[in-house]
Amino acid sequence: MGLETQVADYLHYSQVERGLSRNTILSYNQDLKEFMAYLKTKDLSSWNKIDRFVILDYLQYENKQNKARNSVIHAVSTLRRFFRYLMQEKFISENPMVQVSSPKQAHPLPQVLTETEVNSLLDAPDTSTKYGCRDRAILETMYATGLRVSELVHLKLDDLHLEMGLIQTLGKGNKERIIPIGDVAIDWLNRYLRDSRPQLLKNRQSPYVFLNAHGSGLSRQSIWKKIKQYVALAGIKKDVTPHTLRHSFATHILENGADLRVLQELLGHSDISTTQIYTHISKKRMTEVYRKYHPRA
Structure with a gap:
């Protein structure tokens, strides 16, 4: 043969x-x-x-x-x-x-936005339109919760417990977790649900929170394209993907004093070694700040 x-x-x-x-x-x-x-x-x-x-x-x-x-x-x-x-x-x-032994795997640090860049990105959608209001709610939700894009597009109305400040999601391996969501993201979600979603739904039925122009659930690709569009509008030069908001959520919450075990639960990591990469990002960011601002660095 x-x-x-x-x-x-x-x-x-x-x-x-x-x-x-x-x-x-x-x-x-x-x-x-x-x-x-x-x-x-x-x-x-x-x-x-x-x-x-x-x-x-x-x-x-x-x-x-x-x-x-x-x-x-x-x-x-x-x-x-x-x-x-x-x-x-x-x-x-x-x-x-x-x-023959395998080469050691490279673990490049993921791209992370600064808090200023995140704010610029969140402000990019034109919220006077139904699509802009929806997109602002999407960006706020992603940054507030660290949801994976696959979790976001499958988010259903029954998963929202906004009166308690919580979101329920089904992550990798069908692992369910409950995530807190902040007041700003809740305000934008409520505004979208009240004003924009009924216009997108057009008297149809859908269990999904975020809808496209046809009243159906959004795809991961459409979220990716939207984020690229708003990154350009915000003047951000980094290569930003939906996962960048998850990385930024994790890094910022760790930099502000969160415990690594808590972050593991929020991200839905089964192994804490996956979460530990964010400590490296946090240290890298600390070094960059030190070198920029210390007079003798």
Whole structure:
């Protein structure tokens, strides 16, 4: 069997037997396609001729192509699974990946807005229009609660407990959590629910809080585009995504004295090590402020 045939069989096995998602299969296919293209340049036409030195040479080649570290890590993970499959199917007698260690994952600090930038962003929508009022309520809610964009678009009217200052959401792994929401965000939500949402609904029914022009729930992509639009209007030069507001919420609340465990609960992180990245951001921000304002820094 040729290399391409065995790769195709592996992808079919991953989809049918393991039930992996289409996106996962596509990413495996891309990694293996690039690996096979490299093997052709080395005239290697059999998996049994590939040892750990071939793998290491390939990874070095990938690094020289200026591949992102996380892309190389993903490629190693794909190859590890693929060669395990070849061993299982007895296409090879030795697994070359056994002696190949994965590069350490890069953890770049996420982009965060300053409080001044957040205020500029929140002020960007024209709140005299029904869409601007809705968008202001969206931005205020995201910054006040740290909701993921997927949680925001699935937010339902029954999830709002504004009289108690709380929002209920279903996060990753169907994990439910209750989040406090501040008075300013509550005021904008109430204004949107009273004035703008009925105009968007147009006598139709929808359980979702935030609606598009057709009275249906918003998509993640539409939120992303709206934020990009308002970032430009606010004159913010940073690369801002919906998740930037979540990062900014977490960083600002930590800088103002919140406990890390409380922040973990607010963000819905199952592991506190995920939350700890915000302590690094907070320290970085502290260093920047020190260097800017201390006369001898």
